[in-house]
Structures are given as structure tokens and as C-alpha cells.
Amino acid sequence: MTDPVMIPYEAYREYPAEEMLSRCTSFYEEMKRRRTVRDFSSRAVDTEVIRQCLRTAGTSVSGANMQPWKFVVVQDDRIKTEIRVAAEQEERLFYAEKAPKEWLDALAPLGTDPSKPFLETAPFLIAIFQERFGVLPDGTKVKHYYATESVGIATGLLIAALHHAGLASLTHTPSPMGFLNRILGRPRTERPFLLLVVGYPAENARVPDIGKKALEQIATFV
Ligand code: IYR
Numbered sequence: 001m002t003d004p005v006m007i008p009y010e011a012y013r014e015y016p017a018e019e020m021l022s023r024c025t026s027f028y029e030e031m032k033r034r035r036t037v038r039d040f041s042s043r044a045v046d047t048e049v050i051r052q053c054l055r056t057a058g059t060s061v062s063g064a065n066m067q068p069w070k071f072v073v074v075q076d077d078r079i080k081t082e083i084r085v086a087a088e089q090e091e092r093l094f095y096a097e098k099a100p101k102e103w104l105d106a107l108a109p110l111g112t113d114p115s116k117p118f119l120e121t122a123p124f125l126i127a128i129f130q131e132r133f134g135v136l137p138d139g140t141k142v143k144h145y146y147a148t149e150s151v152g153i154a155t156g157l158l159i160a161a162l163h164h165a166g167l168a169s170l171t172h173t174p175s176p177m178g179f180l181n182r183i184l185g186r187p188r189t190e191r192p193f194l195l196l197v198v199g200y201p202a203e204n205a206r207v208p209d210i211g212k213k214a215l216e217q218i219a220t221f222v
Pocket of ligand 1: 091094107110112113114172173174175
């Protein structure tokens with residue numbers, strides 16, 4: 001066991017109480033404008049913006065700081081097409097055979113179907129993988145604690161960072177997603193977590209008329 005190395009938390013910033021409230025209000029105002037988009041423009045996005053948003057994702061909290069995430073950024077048109085073909089194959093099965101009626105009913109307000117043109121239209125697909133375990137420099141394996149929770153939180157930060165930058169995203173989860181390992185050449189030790197579609201919304205993009213629960217419905221103060 002190694003002793004922890006502790007340093008002063010110099011990066012911390014406290015704000016006056018009023019500023020605290022205005023900061024969290026403006027952050028909420030910004031975040032509530034975020035919508036999941038399915039109509040993407042093919043307009044190019046600066047790769048440096050994606051890199052910077054991924055740095056934000058990499059600041060995420062994680063179990064024992066194991067950082068069990070891997071982001072594979074896809075820009076290549078041929079790879080996007082391969083992903084679309086494989087995803088639509090799974091989606092056709094999902095909608096026609098696998099999904100129980102209850103699930104299809106739950107999806108009805110979103111207007112989704114097996115056709116996934118955005119997988120080719122959007123400038124970036126970010127395939128997010130969860131590492132089942134870590135490997136130390138000497139080759140020994142280390143367990144990843146709370147890996148799914150950790151990758152989920154990092155993905156949330158990524159979605160927020162992309163939105164903050166003025167980009168739209170879609171969390172796409174074709175199931176199963178094993179084809180991502182094959183197409184992207186990732187080892188079996190990495191489990192596909194989700195596929196994030198990123199770009200500008202199409203000019204005529206429309207989103208479902210759905211809302212979020214009120215604070216009273218999601219939080220209880222005791
Ligand atoms: N993966 C399918 C179905 C789907 C499932 C959920 I849960 C959603 O929130 C949206 C869609 C699809 O992408 O169409």
C-alpha cells in the first residue's frame with residue numbers, strides 16, 4: 001500500500017452567496033435548453049472543440065479514480081457507414097421482434113424508428129466504452145469500481161460540455177452494441193457504453209414536445 005500524497009486544494013473557488021444563486025440559476029437556464037436531437041446537419045465541427053469537451057469528460061469523478069472510460073471519435077465516412085449499417089440491423093430486429101409492446105409504447109412520444117441516417121450525417125460519432133479492468137504499467141490487472149456509474153457521469157459531463165459549446169448530441173444505444181468493438185477494433189476488455197452522435201442540429205430540426213419533471217417530483221427534502 002502506498003501512502004496518499006495530499007496537496008492543498010488551491011483550485012477551489014468560493015462565491016458570495018448571491019453570486020452562488022445567480023450562477024446556479026444561469027447554469028440551469030442554459031442546461032434546460034439542451035435537447036436530444038435526431039436531425040443533424042452535416043456541417044463540419046472543429047475537432048479541437050470535441051477534444052476540449054472530451055477533456056471536460058475526463059475531469060469526471062470515478063470509482064477509486066480509475067477513470068474507466070475510453071472515447072473513440074469517429075469522423076471517417078466509411079466507418080460511419082459501417083456503424084450505421086450494423087446499428088440499423090440491430091434496430092430493425094429491436095423494433096420488429098425484440099422490443100416488448102410496453103417499451104415501444106414508452107418510445108412512441110419520441111417518434112423513433114429503425115432508420116438512423118444521423119449516423120452518417122453528423123460530423124462526429126463518439127463511441128464510449130467502459131473498461132472492464134485497468135492494467136498497471138507492470139501488466140497486472142486492477143479492478144474498476146463503480147465502472148458503469150463512472151462512465152455514466154463522465155458521459156453526462158461530456159453532454160453538458162458539448163451543449164455548452166453550442167453543439168447538439170444524441171445518446172444512441174443500439175442493443176446489443178458489440179459491433180462497435182468489431183468495427184472500431186476495440187478489445188473485448190472494453191464494453192460499449194453508448195454511441196454519442198454530435199454536430200449542429202439541421203436547420204429544420206424538430207424535437208418531440210416532451211418536458212422534464214418538476215423539482216417537486218424529483219426531489220424530497222427531509
Ligand atoms: N435504441 C433504439 C430504441 C430507443 C430506446 C430508448 I430507452 C430511447 O430513449 C430511444 C430509442 C433507438 O435508438 O431507436
